[in-house]
Amino acid sequence: EPEVTQTPSHQVTQMGQEVILRCVPISNHLYFYWYRQILGQKVEFLVSFYNNEISEKSEIFDDQFSVERPDGSNFTLKIRSTKLEDSAMYFCASSVLGELFFGEGSRLTVL
Amino acid sequence: QQQVKQSPQSLIVQKGGISIINCAYENTAFDYFPWYQQFPGKGPALLIAIRPDVSEKKEGRFTISFNKSAKQFSLHIMDSQPGDSATYFCAAGLSGSARQLTFGSGTQLTVLP
Numbered sequence: 725e726p727e728v729t730q731t732p733s734h735q736v737t738q739m740g741q742e743v744i745l746r747c748v749p750i751s752n753h754l755y756f757y758w759y760r761q762i763l764g765q766k767v768e769f770l771v772s773f774y775n776n777e778i779s780e781k782s783e784i785f786d787d788q789f790s791v792e793r794p795d796g797s798n799f800t801l802k803i804r805s806t807k808l809e810d811s812a813m814y815f816c817a818s819s820v821l822g823e824l825f826f827g828e829g830s831r832l833t834v835l
Numbered sequence: 836q837q838q839v840k841q842s843p844q845s846l847i848v849q850k851g852g853i854s855i856i857n858c859a860y861e862n863t864a865f866d867y868f869p870w871y872q873q874f875p876g877k878g879p880a881l882l883i884a885i886r887p888d889v890s891e892k893k894e895g896r897f898t899i900s901f902n903k904s905a906k907q908f909s910l911h912i913m914d915s916q917p918g919d920s921a922t923y924f925c926a927a928g929l930s931g932s933a934r935q936l937t938f939g940s941g942t943q944l945t946v947l948p
Binding site for chain 2: 728757759765766767768769772780782815817823824825826827828829
C-alpha cells in the first residue's frame with residue numbers, strides 16, 4: 725500500500741538553528757500539506773501546497789517557515805531559526821482529490 | 836468560527852462495549868467530516884468520513900452519525916476491542932482543491948480486556 729514517508733523520524737536542534745524536514749508524498753497525489761502536533765495537543769494545519777505554490781496557510785506558518793518541492797518526489801518544510809515552541813511532531817500529508825494520507829511524522833525537539 | 840469541539844477527552848470502555856465520541860463544529864460551510872485514529876508514535880490514519888448529505892455512515896464496527904441542524908457529529912465504535920485503544924480525532928473541512936482540516940482536540944480511548 726502506498727504511503728507518505730518522512731525523514732528524519734526525530735531531530736534534536738539548538739534554538740536558532742535551521743531545520744529541514746523531508747517528505748515523500750504518495751506518487752500520484754497532487755496536494756501536499758504540513759500539519760503539526762504539539763505533545764498531547766490536537767493536530768494543527770500549517771500549510772497546503774499545490775501546483776508548486778502555497779494554496780493555503782495558517783497563522784502559525786509565519787516568515788520562519790517555508791515549503792518547497794525541489795524535485796518530483798520530495799516536499800520539504802524549512803524552519804529558518806527554530807524556537808523552543810517549535811518543538812512538536814510535524815506531519816506531512818498528501819491527497820489527490822479526497823482524503824488526506826498522513827506520514828508517521830518527524831519529531832522536532834528544540835533545546 | 837473554525838473550531839471543532841470534541842468530547843470526552845478520555846474514555847474507558849469494557850471489551851464488547853460501545854464507544855461514543857462527540858464533536859461539534861461552528862462553520863456551516865464545512866462539508867467534509869473525517870475521523871482519524873492515531874496510535875502512539877504514528878500519524879493520524881483515516882478511519883471513516885461523512886459528507887452532510889447523509890445522516891449516517893457505517894463501515895464495519897464504525898459508524899458516523901451526523902446532525903446538520905445541530906452542527907454535531909459522532910463516532911460510534913460497536914463491540915469495542917482492546918486493539919481499538921488509540922486517540923481518535925474528529926475533523927472538519929471544506930470541499931475543494933486544498934483539503935485544510937480543522938481537528939478536534941482528540942479522545943484517548945482505552946478498551947479494557
